[in-house]
Amino acid sequence: MTPDQxxxxxxxxxxxxxxxxxxxxxxxRRRAITALYAFCREVDDVVDECTDENVARTxxxxxxxxxxxxxxxxxxxxxxxxxxxxxxxxxLAQEHLHEIIDGMEMDLQQQHYDDFKSLQxxxxxxxxxxxxxxxxxxxxxxxxxxxxxxxxxIAFQLTNIIRDVGEDARRGRIYLPLDELQQFGVNPDxxxxxxxxxxxxxxMQFQIERAQRYYQQAFGQLPAADRKAQRxxxxxxxxxxxxxDEIQRSGCxxxxxxxxxxxxRKLWLAYxxxxxx
Numbered sequence: 001m002t003p004d005q006x007x008x009x010x011x012x013x014x015x016x017x018x019x020x021x022x023x024x025x026x027x028x029r030r031r032a033i034t035a036l037y038a039f040c041r042e043v044d045d046v047v048d049e050c051t052d053e054n055v056a057r058t059x060x061x062x063x064x065x066x067x068x069x070x071x072x073x074x075x076x077x078x079x080x081x082x083x084x085x086x087x088x089x090x091x092l093a094q095e096h097l098h099e100i101i102d103g104m105e106m107d108l109q110q111q112h113y114d115d116f117k118s119l120q121x122x123x124x125x126x127x128x129x130x131x132x133x134x135x136x137x138x139x140x141x142x143x144x145x146x147x148x149x150x151x152x153x154i155a156f157q158l159t160n161i162i163r164d165v166g167e168d169a170r171r172g173r174i175y176l177p178l179d180e181l182q183q184f185g186v187n188p189d190x191x192x193x194x195x196x197x198x199x200x201x202x203x204m205q206f207q208i209e210r211a212q213r214y215y216q217q218a219f220g221q222l223p224a225a226d227r228k229a230q231r232x233x234x235x236x237x238x239x240x241x242x243x244x245d246e247i248q249r250s251g252c253x254x255x256x257x258x259x260x261x262x263x264x265r266k267l268w269l270a271y272x273x274x275x276x277x
Contacts, residue, residue: 003082004031007038010079020263020270021235025138032090032137033232035082040100040130042079047107048171056108060101067097090137099129112174112188119177120154127160128153131233138230142223145230151221152233155214159240162207162247165254166194176207194255204252208244215241231277238273239266 050056103125131153
């Protein structure tokens with residue numbers, strides 16, 4: 001199996017909404033974004049799948065050394081081997097790959113976030129940085145596009161957090177800011193034990209409204225000159241916002257169910273958004 005095929009398989013197996021947006025890219029850009037996505041999946045899986053924290057830390061430390069090896073021209077892993085010919089072509093910064101690992105390490109260091117400011121740092125590392133790298137791959141002429149990519153990454157991560165409240169609770173994690181739980185009268189134990197309340201519904205509506213504001217803020221910062229180049233991000237946004245709408249329509253029962261779109265609907269949204277932009 002070639003490194004590119006390894007990355008392709010990783011993307012397909014994930015079932016992620018992102019995969020559908022990659023389908024419309026030219027081959028070289030599709031290859032690059034697929035390799036970047038595979039890297040993100042590899043380091044994310046370290047935290048999600050390792051039950052021993054020490055093993056997870058050791059594995060993330062190995063990935064740090066592997067990123068260094070990548071930029072020294074000596075990659076060992078199929079993902080970094082796939083990235084090797086692309087880092088100069090698409091100006092992929094080494095520090096950004098390290099920041100993604102920093103974000104994954106935050107999952108090992110804390111199980112909750114006191115306020116939105118501290119959550120923002122996590123969202124920046126695990127999502128905005130990915131958006132900045134993706135913007136390089138898709139191409140841009142106006143640096144304001146990087147502001148768009150930053151805010152769109154925050155919006156995506158907030159959507160993930162909203163969608164995965166129940167799943168994260170099963171792992172003992174709460175990503176909703178604790179001061180906002182208090183604001184709406186929601187006890188953290190209720191979330192960990194997946195008990196809904198009127199306050200929880202209001203809390204989730206508050207989270208959805210904030211995510212929607214980040215989408216609008218991102219779109220407002222995307223220069224018209226770069227809109228076509230950044231269509232892949234707009235496809236992702238269409239799919240993620242449709243997921244948010246489904247969560248809201250279903251009554252925000254995210255503690256007990258994980259809302260997702262069918263592959264056919266994702267493909268339709270991708271196709272429609274590509275034609276529109």
